[in-house]
Amino acid sequence: MxxxxxxxxxxxxxxxxxxxxxxxxxxxxxxxxxxxxxxxxxxxxxxxxxxxxxxxxxxxxxxxxxxxxxxxxxxxxxxxxxxxxxxxxxxxxxxxxxxxxxxxxxFSVLTDDKLNAERQLIKDQIDQDLEVLIEQLPKDQLEVLRMRIYQNMSFNEIAENTEVSINTALGRMRYALINLRKLIEKNQIVLTN
Amino acid sequence: MEKIYPVPESQCRLIKSRAETVRFLLDYSKALHIREFKGMTIENSLN
The missing domain is CATH 1.10.1740.10 (RNA polymerase sigma factor, region 2, helix turn helix motif)
Structure with missing residues (x-):
């Protein structure tokens, strides 16, 4: 039509x-x-x-x-x-x-650095668990670990701030990690994302 | 000797724009008002 x-x-x-x-x-x-x-x-x-x-x-x-x-x-x-x-x-x-x-x-070559919601929740949970464990470390080890991990200080700076030798600071860090692993095993906590 | 044949090109595809697109154009046509005012062209779209 x-x-x-x-x-x-x-x-x-x-x-x-x-x-x-x-x-x-x-x-x-x-x-x-x-x-x-x-x-x-x-x-x-x-x-x-x-x-x-x-x-x-x-x-x-x-x-x-x-x-x-x-x-x-x-x-x-x-x-x-x-x-x-x-x-x-x-x-x-x-x-x-x-x-x-x-x-x-x-999208196989473009990546997003941010974690997805589920992984972010897991990470937050791990951070919380770790915080509780770190609090149980002896005070001198806790101090060194915080300075090194959270404040990103060098062992020289840690030694100066805590008024100990660099070897003592290194030793405290080593024991902090050993004790942390023991605490993780003892509490049967899974710290993987 | 191997013969090389051209790959046949796909035939021209006959398609039509969707009814929604046509409907939009009809609504646009109904809504569009163009007026001359003191040497200026004024376009109005009245809904």
Missing amino acids: YTTIDDATLIRSYISGDEKAIEKLIEKHNQRLSSYIYSKVKDMSVTEDIFQDTFIKVISTFKRGTYNEEGKFLPWVMRIAHNLIIDHFRRNKRMPKYQGNKEFNI
Whole structure:
């Protein structure tokens, strides 16, 4: 039914206020225009976007009253679509888009340093358990371990701050770790993430 | 000698834009009002 009415008649009807005419015009050229766009961009959602933008320009031109009836409608609308396809490729050239497929998934090489919610919960639990265990160490070992692990101090700095020799500081750290391992075994705590 | 045949290109796929896209365009058309006012073109989208 739509194909029986020529484009010029539909356009005149639309410009004179018949909204149904644009529906017929879109329907009449939908397959041809969509297929043309798809043959270039090879992506259905991009095709839909370009098809939509093409007809937005068409509608806007009709409503402005700047449509030139001398030219044929279909070549004109194809030209609009063609220019929008070029714009699409120019944009993508500036901002390359990577799409995954069966052989390659971009997320296999992109990693997120942050832990997921489950791992973060486990880590928090481990930190809490460790804190409780550390509190049970003798005071001199606890002091050295805190300075080394939590305050990231060198053994020279620890020796200066605790007024002991560097070998004593090293020895306290060694015993702190040995005792910590004993406490972990004794309490049967699993400290792995 | 091995013959090299060209890989046949897939035929042109005939597709149509979805009814939702067409519906959007019809709604856009109904909503769009363009008026001339003192030499200026004013576009209104009335919902």
